[in-house]
Amino acid sequence: MTLNRRDFLKVVGGASSLALAGCAAQAPAVSSGSAAEIMPKTGRRVVVVGGGYGGTIAAKYVRMMDKSIEVVLIERNDHFVSCPFSNLYLGGLLPDLSSLTIKYDKLIANHGIKFVQAEVTGIDPAAHVVITDKGRLKYDRLIISPGIDFRTEEIKGYDAKTPEIMPHAWKAGPQTVLLRKQLEAMKDGGTVVISVPLAPFRCPPGPYERASMIAWYLKHNKPNSKVIILDANPDLVSKGALFRKGWDMHYKNIIDYRKAAKVTEIDVGKKAVLIEGLDEVRGDVVNLIPPQRAADIAVKADLVGDDKRWCPIDANTFESKKHKDIHVIGDASIAGAMPKSGYSANSEAKVCATNVVRLMNGQPVMSLSGINTCYSYIAKGEAISVAAVYAVKDGAIIAVPNSGGVSPADWSQAKTEAIYAESWLKNILTEMSS
Amino acid sequence: MKHRWKYAVAAYAITISAAALAVEPDAAMLSNACAGCHGTYGGSAGPSMPSLAGHSKTAIVEAMKKFKSGERPSSIMGRLAKGYTDQQIELMGEYFSKQKIHFTNQKVDLAKAKRGAELQEEHCSRCHLDDGKEGKDDTPVMASQWLPYLQMQMELYQTGKRKMPERMAEKVKPLSPADIEALLHFYAGVNK
Ligand SMILES: Cc1cc2nc3c(=O)[nH]c(=O)nc-3n(C[C@H](O)[C@H](O)[C@H](O)COP(=O)(O)OP(=O)(O)OC[C@H]3O[C@@H](n4cnc5c(N)ncnc54)[C@H](O)[C@@H]3O)c2cc1C
Numbered sequence: 013m014t015l016n017r018r019d020f021l022k023v024v025g026g027a028s029s030l031a032l033a034g035c036a037a038q039a040p041a042v043s044s045g046s047a048a049e050i051m052p053k054t055g056r057r058v059v060v061v062g063g064g065y066g067g068t069i070a071a072k073y074v075r076m077m078d079k080s081i082e083v084v085l086i087e088r089n090d091h092f093v094s095c096p097f098s099n100l101y102l103g104g105l106l107p108d109l110s111s112l113t114i115k116y117d118k119l120i121a122n123h124g125i126k127f128v129q130a131e132v133t134g135i136d137p138a139a140h141v142v143i144t145d146k147g148r149l150k151y152d153r154l155i156i157s158p159g160i161d162f163r164t165e166e167i168k169g170y171d172a173k174t175p176e177i178m179p180h181a182w183k184a185g186p187q188t189v190l191l192r193k194q195l196e197a198m199k200d201g202g203t204v205v206i207s208v209p210l211a212p213f214r215c216p217p218g219p220y221e222r223a224s225m226i227a228w229y230l231k232h233n234k235p236n237s238k239v240i241i242l243d244a245n246p247d248l249v250s251k252g253a254l255f256r257k258g259w260d261m262h263y264k265n266i267i268d269y270r271k272a273a274k275v276t277e278i279d280v281g282k283k284a285v286l287i288e289g290l291d292e293v294r295g296d297v298v299n300l301i302p303p304q305r306a307a308d309i310a311v312k313a314d315l316v317g318d319d320k321r322w323c324p325i326d327a328n329t330f331e332s333k334k335h336k337d338i339h340v341i342g343d344a345s346i347a348g349a350m351p352k353s354g355y356s357a358n359s360e361a362k363v364c365a366t367n368v369v370r371l372m373n374g375q376p377v378m379s380l381s382g383i384n385t386c387y388s389y390i391a392k393g394e395a396i397s398v399a400a401v402y403a404v405k406d407g408a409i410i411a412v413p414n415s416g417g418v419s420p421a422d423w424s425q426a427k428t429e430a431i432y433a434e435s436w437l438k439n440i441l442t443e444m445s446s
Numbered sequence: 447m448k449h450r451w452k453y454a455v456a457a458y459a460i461t462i463s464a465a466a467l468a469v470e471p472d473a474a475m476l477s478n479a480c481a482g483c484h485g486t487y488g489g490s491a492g493p494s495m496p497s498l499a500g501h502s503k504t505a506i507v508e509a510m511k512k513f514k515s516g517e518r519p520s521s522i523m524g525r526l527a528k529g530y531t532d533q534q535i536e537l538m539g540e541y542f543s544k545q546k547i548h549f550t551n552q553k554v555d556l557a558k559a560k561r562g563a564e565l566q567e568e569h570c571s572r573c574h575l576d577d578g579k580e581g582k583d584d585t586p587v588m589a590s591q592w593l594p595y596l597q598m599q600m601e602l603y604q605t606g607k608r609k610m611p612e613r614m615a616e617k618v619k620p621l622s623p624a625d626i627e628a629l630l631h632f633y634a635g636v637n638k
Contacts, residue, residue, distance in 0.1 A: 401529025
């Protein structure tokens, strides 16, 4: 089931629904930068851009903390597919992506959030206006959690059609399905190349979990095949010792890990990647994960810093250092010690929502307290994790000393963690969708 | 150049004073961060992650302190509990104790649950009060707790990895594995 116009009408109700339904229903009839106002602002309003790990939670928690503030959530799709656990689908441990897909109907009904399905094309910080392909929306404060886009210009030979041949599958959905289909179609004895970009990127342990899950699939279905990891980084970016141990235990003759191997050029026709433009590596399946930056809208709205990649923010409020009254959370932000993960985005969203509400009510800012945990599967029924608690010190987000860390090296918790990891996914997706 | 320098100093001063003025994290700020695993307000969607909603303050505080010291074994809570001061743990204990118990509709074996109901009265009700909806002192809420969680914790007790309260051990030891299993089905099935 997908949200339709009637659902919007039902949920939104009242006079504003007419304007909303009118715009939301007429697909892209209105050109980008439309002057039409979608819902005239009457009271105090927070607009949230992005219905993923960060945005859903920010919208929900603002409403949980202050019902007198109107919240409008803008998202380009009518559903969201979770990247977490999409590697299990690639490994054949999930039949499809349905258990990773959430809809917004319950969330918006339970919390009285107004939902607009639209593409945000610009932000006018001075006028406090969000511009979408369906019209404009005014805000008092804006929270954006738009995730990532790719710096494909750094890979010679990459064009708009490349992901159809060399999928990144770094945004879950059709790309993930395509990569899975390629794995299924590959002959036994084939080679899968996974190209890992320089950090920082979305989900530091993600590429290594992916390699593990693909290796799991190959081991049980195409045992003569190989996975070559070309990692642009000097070594594994996350949980290195644990991944190596897991690979030693399970995939000794399958995974070939190569560090400091940065892909700078590709030959799509030959299904080849070139390391530093020299050494050619060919794959039957090439999972090319390009280098990353904050999503297009963050760049367009001039929210990225001097690096032109990520958004500098205040450590407690997540208010942009570039534009007042705009808060950036999730992967797009520079959140100090907090990594670019779904759990971080969830935690940041709550801190940001707390302080947005406090600022709107004239209360002093509250210091951040946050958590991150990333579970990674090594094999069916075996997972490892990294966890940390965060606080703010001297204006920067730091991991609380003498806490957190990775799973024990003796593998004693791997089975238990695989069980709890499933519950983690269920709980975090339930938080986002209800 | 001169102007830009002045501006930078002004902006810096504002940032510093804002950070300096920030108040300490309150109970909700601290506890919200737990909800990504334990569910909004500490009500877990399952199937194995425990709910925290409605536990007494003492139960949460004691569990956290035991995780922190390593006295209670854990897959992840030990690493997280070390990130909080005792005072912050008290705040979170209070927060979760104020939430309503999260009743679930999980599947349990009705025959086992029925047998468990009989055993509860005689063996466990001294501390697991009111069908497990309340707990004496540091006894956690059992009603509607997720069955796989209760089974995993009981296994930790039985294998000696988690230390059972002495008085509880006296009651648990004489019971057969089938009796224990029945009790856990009973608790998991209490949903009102
Ligand atoms: C393979 C893989 C595995 C992972 N595993 C884990 C894991 O186990 N645990 C973990 O914690 N994290 C994991 N992650 C990381 C996690 O997916 C991200 O960190 C998280 O999604 C970030 O949340 P976000 O809100 O910043 O972005 P997203 O969740 O991507 O949400 C962004 C939303 O904004 C919308 N949007 C963007 N631009 C616009 C626009 N202009 N107009 C309208 N809508 C827009 C998008 O459609 C999207 O719905 C994994 C990632 C990958 C790739």
